[in-house]
Amino acid sequence: MSSAVNILLAEPRGFCAGVDRAIEIVERALQKFGAPIYVRHEIVHNTYVVNDLKSKGAIFIEDLADVPPGATLVFSAHGVSRAVQEEAAARGFNVFDATCPLVTKVHVEVAKLAREGYEFIMIGHKGHPEVEGTMGQLDSGIHLVEDVADVAHVKPAQEDKLAVVTQTTLSVDDAAEISAAVRARFPKIREPKQQDICYATQNRQDAVKLLARQVDVVIVVGSPTSSNSNRLAELSRKLGVPSHMVDSAADLQPEWLEGRGRVGLTAGASAPEILVQAVIDRIRALGAVAVQRMQGIEETVKFPLPKGLKLDA
Template sequence: MDDVSSDKHPDRGGTRRILLAGPRSFCAGVERAIEIVERALQAHGAPVYVRKQIVHNISVVEDLAARGAVFVEELDEVPDGATVVFSAHGVSPAVREEAARRGLDVLDGTCPLVSKVHAKARRFADRGDTVVFVGHAGHEEVEGTLGEAPESMVLVETAEDVRRLTPEDAERVSYLTQTTLAVDETTEVLGALRERFPLLHEPPSEDICYATTNRQLALDAVVAESDLVLVVGSANSSNSVRLVELSQRQGTPAKLIDRAAEIRTEWLEGVRTVGLTAGASAPPALVDEVVAALGELGPVEVEERRITDETMHFELPSALRGTAGSRTSGGQS
């Protein structure tokens, strides 16, 4: 850790500085998915079933469960004819077919940006490409996307994975990426793909979503001045974990926390400047709680570094657009 008496961390008479990275917390896709569950509960009453976690945040899941949402791993846990919401991470066509066969009332919470990747996967596979998908094995978004064209797609996580690829036709290879990857790490994998396959077909637009990119760039704006970075988010949140890794790669210790109560005082020993951000699935109110908790440990000075304002908004499914609803899982930060 840097010497806190250095020029980078001027003396403030014992006041700890909190640098808030902005944007942070909920993105448009997460807000849409949560609102779908909330409005479904209002329209249909409890229970409303949700396949997997609606978004990867334990606080959101606990809040919705307390209001009547029932989270299940697979559709065989959902009674015939019941209302079920698909999570923001998307599902494979096989899951959709099972839901239709069972007569389930489906509300699709899939983020529209994930749906765009699914459409590209189908299009690339239909033209005869081997589609290389850059992502993390086991993540629900990855499983759903690979299910769009399982016979034509192959998953890679690293540049070494790329070097082991043996496509049927090296001149017919295209790629797509998971929406929540680290931009800098993905660059290395894509570089390996371009080197290995000079005729690589690239997607017409970037797949890593605007919110993931913005949160990484916002963290870049505070990490160099921070002695410690706190990332509010759950361990299964890909974009939250990437923020921790980004800070660590730049030499600043970072901790992933679900709640303010998880902060350990020993982490703060000698720390004069705390960088604070939150993954795209973490409620803004949780960031406020972290600021308050740090303030209880001594005087703090809060400064926000906002690199851009996000104005993206996604429409709800047509079946819910006429229902009353309000955003209640969060607050502002």
């Protein structure tokens, strides 16, 4: 690697308000009720965060049958289906819902419009827990589209009452392209008042667009399962800049930096800053001489904790 390597840090990057809140819910539950606390699905899609919470007494499960009666259960930030909520209530767990409020907003909109007789087209990735949670708000009437080609195959029962919703962590540009195809096929479709893609996803993607113009390679700190982290790496590549995702500093390959004097560094919304600093240390050890922060939006969003976990509770 050439010796004069400069690191440019994206702003904003890393944790968003929904992730902060979800992790704090698990930590507060551990403090208040003691270990173990059960969490349905990874609380957020980050290996470091999950392992850290496991070391404190969190047990991550997919099947509610693995949770003993009377236990405290936390739903992950991605949200859950109505069936999971109902099963948890029937089993009598002490439940705290760490679903990101921006995902809950989509669930509320789906429930409200369904009562008015609407069917839905959901733009999202099949199998992602957020998509399963949102589609699971209804027994039927939600059609998933993953790309523009899927739009042609949607067969709603009627077209007069049709609405579109979106996974909150998609590529902003891809979602806009798919939305345009949906509108072209269903001109009367109802769209959300505010786009479903969350502010943090939008801000991190906007920052990568600025970052990619100024660097020779982009490193994204994020776990392979993290949708929004994957979108950052994809976006950089679409802009013609090589990009690599790392779950930790140990994943960084020195050859990625060969002959690249300007290294851009960002992190998905579920990746903690401690991992970013570890990657900076590793690049410094490989010869980086300077770290510079980009100018960027300062995020001030903060979401309240559920009742029963506040400090005075």
